[in-house]
Amino acid sequence: MPLAHGEKLSTYRIEKLPNSHLLKVLGFRKGTQFTIQSKQPFKGPIVVKVGNRSIAIDYDIANEILVEEVTHN
């Protein structure tokens, strides 16, 4: 499932992600777990929480990140 379709407060694990240097250095790799902190209207960014840090991800990029649900809110 694309991350863009995820739900607020649910936890996901990354299965597949685009090859982006910035995603990698921000801590996103295959297997990284995170919780969706907020979603914005008008296809705004998805904010996810990895560890203690919040990262905002553009909607189109979030569409290319495939995730598996770990826990549902």
Added chain:
Amino acid sequence: MSCHGAALQEKPSNDKMKILLMGNPNVGKSVVFSKLTGVHVDSSNYAGTTVDYTVGDINFGSKQGVLIDVPGTYSLEATNEAEKVAVSLLEEGADAVICVLDATHLERNLGLAFELKEYPIPVVYCLNLMDVAERHGIKIDAEKLSEELGSPVIPTIAIKNKGLRELMEMVVKLSKEEKDPEPRLDEQERWERIQEIVSRVQTKIDKKELTFIEKLEDWTVQPWPGIPIALLVLIASLGVVVGGGKALRAVVLLPLVKQVIVPFLTKIVSLIVPAGILRNVLVGEFGILVIGIEWPFALILPYVFLFYVVFSFLEDSGYLPRIGVLADGVLRRIGIQGGNIIPMMLGYGCAVPAILGTRAASTYKERIMVASLVSFAIPCASQSGAFFALLGDRSIFALIFVYLLSILAILAVGIVLNKIVPGRSQPLLLEVPNLLLPDKDAYKKKLKLRMKHFMMDAEGAMFFGIIIAAIIAETGVLNEFSKLLGPFVEGWLGLPREASLSLLLGIIRRELAVLPLLEMNLNTLQLTVGAIVALFYLPCLSVFGVLTKEFSLKTALFIGAITIVSAFFFGGLFNQIGSLIIGVIG
């Protein structure tokens, strides 16, 4: 801003150290910088790039040197301009590197830490934000980490000055030593090694209870209540700038200027210079020494100063990127990503740093769009000051109308530019920094640097404009211009002939297009027309200069022509419609 630097080019002498301060973005690096450096701090542009960095002097015991605040990077792979600058600075060589690590997010920070080991420069790791980590239930064994990294690790709480003395002692000690570069690990190896280290040195207790700051951090990235909070913050900021500026002006600055300084200067000039043109140019109604002191210092300075007070506070508190996240959905509609709202907001202070601030945007399309929007429709603090002086007392509705018009114009111009400017914008992907109370020293240094650049960039141009105004007005040249522009000014804009002066001066500085109208006893319609013309006018000569420097002369001329034509078109249109309505009602 000085060029890539005199301070850097000179080879450090034997006892003058050159230290690089490095780290990921948002790890408190600039706080460490401001605590370690003295009063001589300046920002410079790294030659051939759009990246700025800050250099400051350090004195520790008998040792002296310079500390270079290298742009924050997540890695050293030279995939963007900031990383390229970081790599170049490392290759130029230094006596030591201070690498700031964020104790609340050790794993990600260790990537850069490992890459630094590949350089032949001694590294001291500054494990910062120890207090925040503790609040999050994270404990890190600094000694063990130091063994794993093979370099000293000093735990610090920079904002409270804790650990910085030990840090500098270690830097001085290591700067004398040689260091052999370590072989490069491949990505997978490095990643596995980092996870191994983190599991050995870090213990974490999950805690369920959120502190107020953590709750606020969460709220401010949610549409609800984040958007209402953002509106409240903006309204409160406006209140501080407008209300505070007005109070400062009325209570302190105007009486000081009008009752003390100007009469004093007038008296002195009258004693020395005989009555005539020269005396009028100096101390007449539009005299250089009258207007030249009143306008910049009493009308403009308080607003600009308070704007920077508020903006720098929001910036250092980590709040601004959150507005970027909330605005992204809407700004995407006009083809730019949310982060661009930060240079746009800076434009309400001054267009020059706002246009320079577009360097952070990664595509040309975003840069040119934000620069055009700022030039076209965002009034700067000087100009807002003039608007408040012009309309504030007369009609608060006219004032609100002018600002609503500004927002409408941003959206309209954005939609048009998105269609005609080729290329696309870089999608938003950013780490939202923690919210924190800004550090006093870092904040003061930033404010000082900003006011210094404003004085150099803006006050000079304004004074120059005022000298021209004084000569034009007091020598009778104005009458000639008025005759020439008169029919247009009177017929189309509905302003008195003398307003031609505003239009001429508006080219030099935008608020000068407004200020002369103050003295003309105009009705509300005329004042609003004047404000609209000024709103769309090219901000000032400095902006023309910076547009030429950052883009090209052609771009600057194009933006200049479009802004002036639309200023007259919309100002006149408003006058014609307004007169018609008043005619019908009356």
